[in-house]
Structures are given as structure tokens and as C-alpha cells.
Amino acid sequence: MQYPDAIAKLIESYSKLPGIGRKTATRLAFYTLGMSEEDVSNFSESLKASKSDLTFCQVCGFITSKSDNPCVICSDPSRDQSKIFVVEDSQDEMAIESTHDYHGLYHVLNGVLSPMAGRGPEDINVSSLITRLSDHPEVKEVIIGLNASTEGEATTLYLGRLIKPAGIKVTRLALGLSMGTNVNYADQLTLTQAVNGRTEI
Amino acid sequence: MQYPDAIAKLIESYSKLPGIGRKTATRLAFYTLGMSEEDVSNFSESLKASKSDLTFCQVCGFITSKSDNPCVICSDPSRDQSKIFVVEDSQDEMAIESTHDYHGLYHVLNGVLSPMAGRGPEDINVSSLITRLSDHPEVKEVIIGLNASTEGEATTLYLGRLIKPAGIKVTRLALGLSMGTNVNYADQLTLTQAVNGRTEI
Numbered sequence: 219m220q221y222p223d224a225i226a227k228l229i230e231s232y233s234k235l236p237g238i239g240r241k242t243a244t245r246l247a248f249y250t251l252g253m254s255e256e257d258v259s260n261f262s263e264s265l266k267a268s269k270s271d272l273t274f275c276q277v278c279g280f281i282t283s284k285s286d287n288p289c290v291i292c293s294d295p296s297r298d299q300s301k302i303f304v305v306e307d308s309q310d311e312m313a314i315e316s317t318h319d320y321h322g323l324y325h326v327l328n329g330v331l332s333p334m335a336g337r338g339p340e341d342i343n344v345s346s347l348i349t350r351l352s353d354h355p356e357v358k359e360v361i362i363g364l365n366a367s368t369e370g371e372a373t374t375l376y377l378g379r380l381i382k383p384a385g386i387k388v389t390r391l392a393l394g395l396s397m398g399t400n401v402n403y404a405d406q407l408t409l410t411q412a413v414n415g416r417t418e419i
Numbered sequence: 420m421q422y423p424d425a426i427a428k429l430i431e432s433y434s435k436l437p438g439i440g441r442k443t444a445t446r447l448a449f450y451t452l453g454m455s456e457e458d459v460s461n462f463s464e465s466l467k468a469s470k471s472d473l474t475f476c477q478v479c480g481f482i483t484s485k486s487d488n489p490c491v492i493c494s495d496p497s498r499d500q501s502k503i504f505v506v507e508d509s510q511d512e513m514a515i516e517s518t519h520d521y522h523g524l525y526h527v528l529n530g531v532l533s534p535m536a537g538r539g540p541e542d543i544n545v546s547s548l549i550t551r552l553s554d555h556p557e558v559k560e561v562i563i564g565l566n567a568s569t570e571g572e573a574t575t576l577y578l579g580r581l582i583k584p585a586g587i588k589v590t591r592l593a594l595g596l597s598m599g600t601n602v603n604y605a606d607q608l609t610l611t612q613a614v615n616g617r618t619e620i
Contacts, residue, residue: 219492219516221509222484224468231462236450242438248510249437250469251482258470261432265463267425268451281452283423291420308422309449315420 225251277350279326279343281308291324298322300358304347304377306330306365314363322361325350330364330373339376347377351386359387366393426452478551480527480544482509492525499523501559505548505578507531507566515564523562526551531565531574540577548578552587560588567594 220226225247232243250258275282275289282289291297301322305311311324329342339345351357360381364370378388393411395404404412421427426448433444451459476483476490483490492498502523506512512525530543540546552558561582565571579589594612596605605613 219513221513222473222482222487222490224465224472224484225482227461227465228469231458231465234454234458234462235447237443244510246436247469248508250466251473253435255470257432257435258466260428261435262463262466264425264428264432265451265459265466268429268448269456269459271425272423272452281423281426283425286423289423307449309445312420312422 274326274328277346278324279328279346280311280324296321299354299356301361302347302350302357302359303361303363305363306370310363322359327364327373330369331376332369342373344377344380348380351381351384357386359389362388362390366391475527475529479525480529480547481512481525497522500555500557502562503548503551503558503560504562504564506564507571511564523560528565528574531570532577533570543574545578545581549581552582552585558587560590563589563591567592 221229228247228250229240229243232238232246233240235243238246250261253261271283271285272281273284273287274280275287275292277288277292280289280291286293298321301320303311303314303320303322303324305314305324305326307328308326311326314320314324325343325347327342327344327347329337331337331339331342351360360377362374362377364374374390378390381388392415393408394415395401395408395412399408401409422430429448429451430441430444433439433447434441436444439447451462454462472484472486473482474485474488475481476488476493478489478493481490481492487494499522502521504512504515504521504523504525505528506515506525507528507530509527509529512527515521515525526544526548528543528545528548530538532538532540532543552561561578563575563578565575575591579591582589593616594609595616596602596609596613600609602610
């Protein structure tokens, strides 16, 4: 015997999400049956809208609604136009925004260089960054905030070599101990970076 | 700054699911953006259908599509009409069906008695079971297959007392060792049940 079509299809859809297996998908589907009409209809509509209403900002590559293109940050004149923060994806941009400590502009690569995955500079938003820098001489600093992984490192070095010759200051996020880390629990590489990057107090 | 409306709403919807917090919801929402148009539209449609196309079988309480009421099992004359298997919910019925070993009918309580949660016999499908039994004298055995929990036990005993006076055989699932369990890892209660319920070989 099979579940009725409507629930079988819902289980199928849930199980396509990452990290959700058949059992969890079934649990979620039955939970959905018990949700309010309004919640389910909102869910259904927002799924549709995620495909029809969203696009990438034509300037910075951040995820934005089609009616806000360029995105809210790119079209906000109060942001510091002399700084561009380069991130891997929109979620990283939101993480930086959540610190409320940075007030410049962003550029979202939507990926990093990865020879293993066959992803080169033409597959990520690099050329748009270069065009943007040459069109906007008011940019004085490019801050690179990619993941501290092999691919992030490679992309950071690549961007540095590409941008520095234009006479623009290129900085990167500090490497060192995370807040709350014990020195004797930190890995060797992190400790080396923390020692090399030590700051005067 | 906030995410564009379409994605903020999608994150909101995902985070209403059980066991899914804000971070996972955000991850799922961004994953959704990368899914194929077809998958997302199927997902959206099946959510809507789960509210509009599904109902409980008027006979047994199993989840069924509105066009199949009574459900496929209740309307299948080849099923053994002399047995009714009582389960807590539709997922339990599917678990029994997956053994391919039982060919009778079912009755889904859609809940168990729970004084703690203020759930009495009138809140679960008990009266429909009693009516069904009196309308169908061909039923010779009621098998109670509820969870081996306090609430499941209480409901099992309650149903037994209610049905036995009508002269119908009432059985329950065997309690004992799960397949693959070591005797010295089994808990005391399970061991006691296994000893009391020992069978001749």
C-alpha cells in the first residue's frame, strides 16, 4: 500500500532537501497536515516566490527581489562608497551585516575558485568586480572576507594579485584565535597565524 | 539589513517545521533557490494539495485523498474483513503494512488517551470503532497495536475492557526482546515481559 498521492508527493519534496531522509520527510509531511491553513499556504506561496521574485543584484550579486535591483545596499547613498567587502555568498554578507560594524558596500562572488570542482574565475563574479572597481575610482579599499579554507585562501590570493596593481588597498579578515578558544585547544595552523598576526596592546 | 521579502518569508516558513531552527531554515531556503523550477513548483503544489486534497477515511480514520473515501484498504474486498488492527496514527498503519504480513482491516485512533494532555476517549476515534464493531458482526478479532508507552498501555487496557464484553477476541502486540537485542542489554521491564510471554519451540 502507498500513502495517498498528495502526501506521497509532499514526502518526496521534503526528502529532496539536504540532510532530510525518508523518515524525517514523512514526519515533516505529517506535521504539515496539522499546520494551520494559513501557514501552509504562506509556505507554498513563498516557495513559488523564491523562484519568481528573486534575482541577483546587477551591481554586487547579492540576492534581491526583482523590484529592488540594484539591491538596498547598493542603492543606499549613506553607505561608505570607498569600501567594498568581498564575500562568497549572500549568507556571508548577512553575517557581516549582523555585526553592525561595517557600513561600506559589498560584492558577492557567489562561489570561490575551485580547480577540483572545475570552477575558474569566469564562473564567479570576478569580472563584474574588476569592472566595478575601474568604473568607481572612489573605491579605496577592497576587504576580502572569504572562508579560511584552501579554496578561500586561493581565491583571496588571486583577487589580491588582480586588484593591487590598480593601486587599491586590499585587506583580508584577520586570522587568529576565535573568541572563547583556549590556546592549548587551538590547532597549530591557527596558533601560527595568531602569533604572526599579533597586535600591540 | 534584512533578506529580500521572498526569502525572509521562506526562512520563516521553514523554521516553523519541527526540529528546524533559524540557521537550518536559512540553509534550506538558500538550497531551495538552487533547486530546479520543477522541483520547487512540485513542492509548492504538494503543500497546497496536502491541505485541500486530504482527509481522514470516514470508516477507519486513515489519511486519504478526498476522491478515495472510504480509503483503499476499507474499500478492498480482498482484505480479511474479520480482523481490525487498531493503531495510533496513519504512519503506524504504514509500518504494519510494510511487513506485508497482515491482510485485515485497520482502525486509526489518531491519538491515544492522555490524562496529562487532557485527551479523553471522545478526543480519539473510539466511538467510531465501537459503532463499526456493532455494525459489522463479521469482525472476530481486534488487534491493538499501540506504542509500548504509558499512554499506549492505558489506551490498550481501556479498549480491551470496552470491546471484550461484546464477545470479540481482543489481542495485542507481543512484548519482548527486539530482534538483535542482547539479553544483558535489555531493560528489566522488557525482560520481565519476555519471560512472562515466553513461547514453546
